[in-house]
Amino acid sequence: MFLYKNFVDPEGAGTELDDIARNLGFVLRTKRGCGYFMRNFGLSDVGYRTPEEMVLGLTAEIEENLRLFEPRVALTGIDEEYDDDGARTTLVVNLRLRDTKEKLAIIFDLQKNQIDIRPVRKG
Numbered sequence: 001m002f003l004y005k006n007f008v009d010p011e012g013a014g015t016e017l018d019d020i021a022r023n024l025g026f027v028l029r030t031k032r033g034c035g036y037f038m039r040n041f042g043l044s045d046v047g048y049r050t051p052e053e054m055v056l057g058l059t060a061e062i063e064e065n066l067r068l069f070e071p072r073v074a075l076t077g078i079d080e081e082y083d084d085d086g087a088r089t090t091l092v093v094n095l096r097l098r099d100t101k102e103k104l105a106i107i108f109d110l111q112k113n114q115i116d117i118r119p120v121r122k123g
Helices: 016-028 051-069
Strands: 073-082 088-097 103-109 114-120
Touching: 016 051, 016 088, 016 103, 016 114, 051 073, 051 088
Parallel strands: none
Antiparallel strands: 073 088, 088 103, 103 114
16 A cells, blocks of 8 residues: 555645545556556456446456555445436445545546546535
8 A cells, every 4th residue: 555645745645534535546547457566456447348347347446446455444335327318427436434434435437537536525
């Protein structure tokens, strides 16, 4: 697990939530097998899979990466969101920080191949 606050910039790391979001960004934005000696680090290219195969594979790899490389969070669920035509457009990964119980969401836009990591605000 890469901890920015311990190795790169201890003063500029921000809060624990910031550090977790940064670490998740490093892990989940890395193509599996590229640049790291850890075999399971990152996510595979979706390639020529059906949408169902893509979601199943991506979900399994997300769960694995969270378990292996970010133990400070607990996975509370992965939701699929659809557009008006019934096509799957996003995966929303819901997390809870183990120490503080704060919530975090990772939004995977499957159409644009983008990831957004953000805290879930109360209210």
